[in-house]
Structures are given as C-alpha cells and as structure tokens.
Amino acid sequence: MSETAPFEGLPTTPRADELLDKAFSRAARAGRAKSGKEAQESMLLTAGNILSDNMRNVVTSWPDMDALAPFHRELADAVVGVDDLRQQLSEVNWASRQVGDLRKDYQGRMRRADAETAKKLRKQAFARFADVVEEVEGDLLAIGEARDELRTLPDIRPDEPAIVVAGYPNVGKTSFINRVTNARNEIASYPFTTTELHVGHLERDYVRYQLIDTPGLLDRPAEERNDIERQAVSALTHLADAVLFLVDASGECGYPLDAQLDLRDDLRDRFREVSVVTVCNKSDRSVDVDADFFMSVETGENVDEVLDAVVGAIDHEPDLPFEER
Template identity: 70%
Template sequence: MIFENLPTTPRSEELIDKAFSRAARTGRAKSGHDAQTSMLQTASNILSDNLENVVTAWPDFDEVDPFYYELADALVDVDELRQSLSEVTWASRKTAEIRQEYEGKIRRNDLETARKFRKQAFARLADVVEEVEDDLLRIGAARDELKILPDIDPDEPAIVVAGYPNVGKSSFVNAVTRARHETATYPFTTKGIGVGHFERQHIRYQIVDTPGLLDRPPQERNDIEAQAVSALTHLADCVLFVLDASANCGYPIEAQLELLAAVEDQFDDVPVITVCNKSDVSRDVEADYYMSVTEDENLDTVLDAAVEAVGYEPELPFDG
C-alpha cells in the first residue's frame, strides 16, 4: 500500500535540535574559520536534507491511483496536504540558500565577525524551520491517518460485495476465498472492510466486503463514507449485490431493492450482478442468480459469473 511505509514526520524543534547539536560537535573538531564554516554547513545540510526527505517520502498525488486519491482526500484533504508539502520544499531550499549566502561572509571577515555571521545564519535557519512547523504537523497527522488505509491493489481485478447487513455477504466472501478474509477497521467504516483473494486461471482476484459503506442507503452515509464509496467506484470491476428474499436479515425486500437501485446508480460504469442468497428458504425475488451459502449451493456459479463479468485479461509481455 502506497502510504504504509511513510516515515514519521519530525517536528520543527526536533530538526533544529538535531541540526545545531550535530553542528556543535563538528565545530569542536576544528578551529578558526573552518569551525564556523563547518558548523554552518552541517546545520544547513541536516535541515535541508531532512526537510527534503519529508517531501520525497510521499507519492506524487498526480500519479496516485484514483481509488487511493479519493480515500486520502476523504480523510486528510489532499489539497491542504500538497500545500504543506510545497511549503516544506520551500524551507528545504531556503536553508540551502542561507548556507550559500553566509559561507562567503564567514570566509571574508575576521574570526569574531565570522562567528557573528554564523550565529546570524543559525537564527535564520531556525526561523525558516519554525515557519513550517504547522505544515510539518499537518503532514505528520496525514501520515498517521493514511498509513492504515486498506491494503488493496488497484491493479488487480476487484469484485465488490454489497447488500444490507445479515444477507450473507461476509459468509459468501469467507466461503469463496482461500482462507478467512482479512478484515481491518478503517476510519470511514464502522465495522471494517474485508478483503479476500481467490485465483482463476492464474489470475488473482480481490473480493471486497464493505460493511458500513454499501450496506445502507446513501442518505445515511456521512461525508467521509460517501467519498469512500466514490473511491470504490474506481476500484470495482464488478459488484455482487446480495439479496435476502426471506427478509430474515431484518430488512424488507422493498428496502433491499431500493438499496440495489442506489448501488446501480453509484456504480453505473461496472456490471452489477444480483444474487438471491438463502434460496433454500425463499426465492421470492427476481435475481440473476440464486444461491445458499449455508447449503453450499451455487457459490462457484456466482463466483464464475463475477469473473466473467470482470472480463479481466492480463497484459502479455511484448514479444518482439
């Protein structure tokens, strides 16, 4: 996942203490003008490099997959984050400029004046880093939010499972994946997204269960949840909508069909397959397929239909 390995973002005070303490040690190893120049170079390089590293650790949001872009924007406001990254880039360049400006002044003057210029340079370096303190805090907070986003590969074909709670979505996902699907709770869900995997003809498919997002009407979702659903529209290659005609799930079939219509509207660019689960209890609804997870009936048929709807063909290596 693109945000998982983002390093901890240092605070302004940490950077300044690190740079000046290292500079002091460097200065003690030399004397005269060399000591003053080395102190300036050490402090400036540490600040410039560390600030630059904060920025380069982040992916280019212009190249981030729309799925992850929308999830990130739902949580942290990508425009504000990019502005803060831009400010830190400015600070990195400014610290390097200050070093260049004062190196000549230190060399051209007597030692006492050189010390004054070095101290003046240190004060300006500190001012620059303190100026981006709020930006570093914003970047650090964004990193903490985004590193726990779901580990989903936008380049792998994905089947999204939708439907009201208790219709059998999670049971279906568990039954058709190699092992019990991986579940984690993310900031935009109440119960945690489940991600499972299975293979067909050496192609790995992701199957995504989305409690807290696609198990209730759009008007009941908050802004973050709504944007997370929007992100899923970029991810999904097919949607399986699970119905419970028996209404044992606690929701009348009319309400389930209304949610189906909303999902079809939201995912208008991908095939939506309707599946009536618990068909051993009731088949009293029109659906593309009928299955019973508890009776192990037609699960492979439904999964094969989803794979066919996805129609994924891996890119073959070019044979020149």
C-alpha cells in the same frame, strides 16, 4: 514506490523541534572537532545541510498524486485532502530551499570575517534557521498526520480485477468472502469509516481476483453517508469490475426486502459501468425475491455457481439487466 500500496513506505515525518534538535546537536559535535572560524563554518554547514536535506526528503518521499491510479488518488483525497497536502508539502519544500539559501549566504559572509565575527554570524544563521523551520511547524505536523492515516490504506490493487460485495448488514457478505477466498477474511483498516474493510483473494485461470466488502459504506442508503464516505464510494467506482449484491429475502437480517432492493438500485445508479449481480442468500429460508441467483452460504448451495457468474460478469457490458445478457 509500488502502485499496489503507494503510501506504505512513507517514512516518519519529523516535527519541527525534532529537526532543530537534531541539526543543532550534530552541529555542536562538528564544531568541537575544529577551532576558530573553521569550527563556526563547520557548525553552519552541518546544521544547514541537515535541516535542508531532511525537509527535502519529507517532500520527495511522497508519490506524485497525479500519477496515482484514480482509486488511490480519490481515496487519499477522501482521507486527508489532496489539495491541502500539496500545499503543506509546497511550504516545506520552500523551507528547505530557504535554509539552503541562508546557509550559502552566511557561509560566504563567514569567509570574509574574523573568528569572533564568524561566531556571531553562525548564531544569527541558527536563529534564522529556527525561524524558517518553526514557520512550517504546522505543515510538518499535518504531513505527519496524513502519512499516518494513508499508511493504513488497504493493499487493494487497481491492476487486479475487483468484485465489490455489497448489501445490508447480516445478509452474509463476509461469510461469502470467507467461503470462496483463500485469505480467510483478511482485515484491513478503512480510514474513512468506523468499521473495517474485508478483502479476500482467489485465483481463476492464473488471474487473481479481489473480493471486497465495505461495511459502513455500501450497506446503507446514499443519503445516510457523509461527504467523506460519499467520496470514498466514488473511489470505489474506479475500482470495481463487478458488484455482487446480496439480499436476504427471509428478513432475518433485520432490514425489509424493499429497503434492500432500493439500496441495490442506488448502487446500480452509482456503479453504472459494471455489472451488478443480485443474489438471494439464505435460499434455504426464503426465495421470495426476483434475483439473478439463489444460494445459501451456510449450506453451500450454488455458492460456486454464483462465484463463476460474478467472475464471468466482469467480461460483460452492464447495459442490460444481468439476467437478459
């Protein structure tokens, strides 16, 4: 399964009643093709194999969480809870083995029985199959819900350089990404917020860079984020190779400049391992702020210079303020 989108190919998780209906209906068809004890044994094997194989496939279709990149692993944990998911998969794996063991046991007993006893044994086996599958009914539902949530995770690639574009709403983040990337504001679902994730891509010297805006996460102070959102921000710290922080000195964004700079300082503390480049956008309206660069996305002023700087910042150590490097 590709690391670029480790949950994208997950198959639909069947419900317990769907599994039982599928197994028993196919078993009935298999039984009609034979007679006597052979029919009962054929029904037993068909139903047991379908149930055991399908539940095993539910488990094996999932990637090894410990083998995922830290970004994807923490993202999955923020969305569904990795420990809970592991336990649910373990229960379904147990059910798969249990059905397999029952199938073998009843097959052996049938071979020593007459036709009438074999029919009774087959009915007993089906009842026990149903009990096992129904015991993991809740686990199958939870796994299905986790699959549906995780399949919507954005195709963000940990092996490609990532620039996180941050700042309060209305400072020009999405406009900047639209202007400099070839994705024209590709939108991907972001399960742990009520908004969306904006991802754009550009290439420099045969290297593809990802520009990521995270509305609902990095556009407000840390104390306003809930536990899941804080964990999502933690996941982003594994991903970011540089942070471009946009401020609006004119105040037209609706947030005081002091609050914007406080948010910038909060992100500097959070993203300690990477460069945080402060850029004053809307420089055609105001430049009344201490920033690394001044630009206007609307007029195009210094946009290319800012892009060059933040791409270059990926190779810098973040131990000094950007302007001192």
